[in-house]
Amino acid sequence: MAKRPALSKGEMVVARLLWDNTPATVRQIHTAQPPSQEMDFSTVQTYLRRLETKGYASSVLQGKTRIYSAKAKAAAVVKATVDELVSRLFGGSTMPLMRHLIEERSVSSDELSELRQLIERLEKERSSE
Amino acid sequence: MAKRPALSKGEMVVARLLWDNTPATVRQIHTAQPPSQEMDFSTVQTYLRRLETKGYASSVLQGKTRIYSAKAKAAAVVKATVDELVSRLFGGSTMPLMRHLIEERSVSSDELSELRQLIERLEKERSSE
DNA sequence: CCTGAACGCGTACATTTGTACTCCGGTCAA
DNA sequence: TTGACCGGAGTACAAATGTACGCGTTCAGG
Known part of the structure; x- marks a missing residue:
C-alpha cells in the first residue's frame, strides 16, 4: 500500500463525493454537491486532478470526457485521517x-x-x- | 466568543503542548515535546506566535523572554476541530x-x-x- | 576582560492549499 | 453555417503552512 500524501480539507470533501459516486465525471461530482457551501466547477476539477496525482483516484479518458474513479479505499483514508487527528489533538489516545x-x-x-x-x-x- | 481561524496540524500539536504547560516560554514548550517527531525550536516559536495572532494564546514579555498562555479553552477547540472533521469526512454524521x-x-x-x-x-x- | 555556547527574536522562503479565470472543441438552434 | 453555449482542460495566483537561518544578547569559563 503506497503511502499517499495526506488529504487536505477541500480534497477530502471531494474524495467523499467521489466515493459515493465512483466512477464519475467532474460535472457529476460537481452536481452531486449539497447546495450549501458549493464550490466552483473548476475547483472541483482541480481537486480531482490533485486526488489523482496523490494516488487517491485514477482516471481514464472516455472520448473527450475524463472519468474519475476512487482508488484508495474509503476506510483506509478514514483510518489515516483519524489516526492523524487523534495523535495531533490527543497525543495518540483514543x-x-x-x-x-x-x-x-x-x-x-x-x-x-x-x-x-x-x-x-x-x-x-x-x-x- | 470570537470565531478564530482554524488551527493547522502543526499549530495543533503546539497548542496541545501549551494547554498542558500554560503558561510557558518557547523553550519550555520545545523541551516538553516527546522525543519522537521533534520540531525545531524556531518552528515551535513560529507556531506559538501564530497561535497568538489567531487568538488562541496570549503572551507577555517578562524581561527578555516572552511567556505564552493558552487563551482558548481546549474543549472548545477540540469541539470545533472534531465538528470540522466529521462534517468533511462523514458529511456530518457522528x-x-x-x-x-x-x-x-x-x-x-x-x-x-x-x-x-x-x-x-x-x-x-x-x-x- | 574576552569568547564561545546557549537563548530568544524576527524574518525568510519553498510548498501546499483554496479558488478561479481563460481558452478550446463540439453542439444545436436560428 | 454560424454564432451562442456547454463541458472540460490547463494555467494562474494569492494565502496559508511547514520549517529554519542569521542576528543581537547573556552568561559562565578561561
Whole structure:
C-alpha cells in the first residue's frame, strides 16, 4: 500500500463525493454537491486532478470526457485521517475523543443503543479468546 | 466568543503542548515535546506566535523572554476541530466515526467497559427525562 | 576582560492549499 | 453555417503552512 500524501480539507470533501459516486465525471461530482457551501466547477476539477496525482483516484479518458474513479479505499483514508487527528489533538489516545463524541455531540437514543450493542459484542469476543 | 481561524496540524500539536504547560516560554514548550517527531525550536516559536495572532494564546514579555498562555479553552477547540472533521469526512454524521473508532482503533478492555458505563449512564439520564 | 555556547527574536522562503479565470472543441438552434 | 453555449482542460495566483537561518544578547569559563 503506497503511502499517499495526506488529504487536505477541500480534497477530502471531494474524495467523499467521489466515493459515493465512483466512477464519475467532474460535472457529476460537481452536481452531486449539497447546495450549501458549493464550490466552483473548476475547483472541483482541480481537486480531482490533485486526488489523482496523490494516488487517491485514477482516471481514464472516455472520448473527450475524463472519468474519475476512487482508488484508495474509503476506510483506509478514514483510518489515516483519524489516526492523524487523534495523535495531533490527543497525543495518540483514543478515549478522549470517544468521550468527547459521546458527551458533546448529540447522539440519539437509537445511536446510543447501537453503540452499546457494538461494545457488548466486542466485549464478548474479547472474553472468549 | 470570537470565531478564530482554524488551527493547522502543526499549530495543533503546539497548542496541545501549551494547554498542558500554560503558561510557558518557547523553550519550555520545545523541551516538553516527546522525543519522537521533534520540531525545531524556531518552528515551535513560529507556531506559538501564530497561535497568538489567531487568538488562541496570549503572551507577555517578562524581561527578555516572552511567556505564552493558552487563551482558548481546549474543549472548545477540540469541539470545533472534531465538528470540522466529521462534517468533511462523514458529511456530518457522528456514528460512522464512532464505529470506526471502536472497531478499527485498538481499544483496551478497560476502555471498553468505561465506554459501556458512560453509555449506560447517558441512557439512564435520557429515560428519566 | 574576552569568547564561545546557549537563548530568544524576527524574518525568510519553498510548498501546499483554496479558488478561479481563460481558452478550446463540439453542439444545436436560428 | 454560424454564432451562442456547454463541458472540460490547463494555467494562474494569492494565502496559508511547514520549517529554519542569521542576528543581537547573556552568561559562565578561561
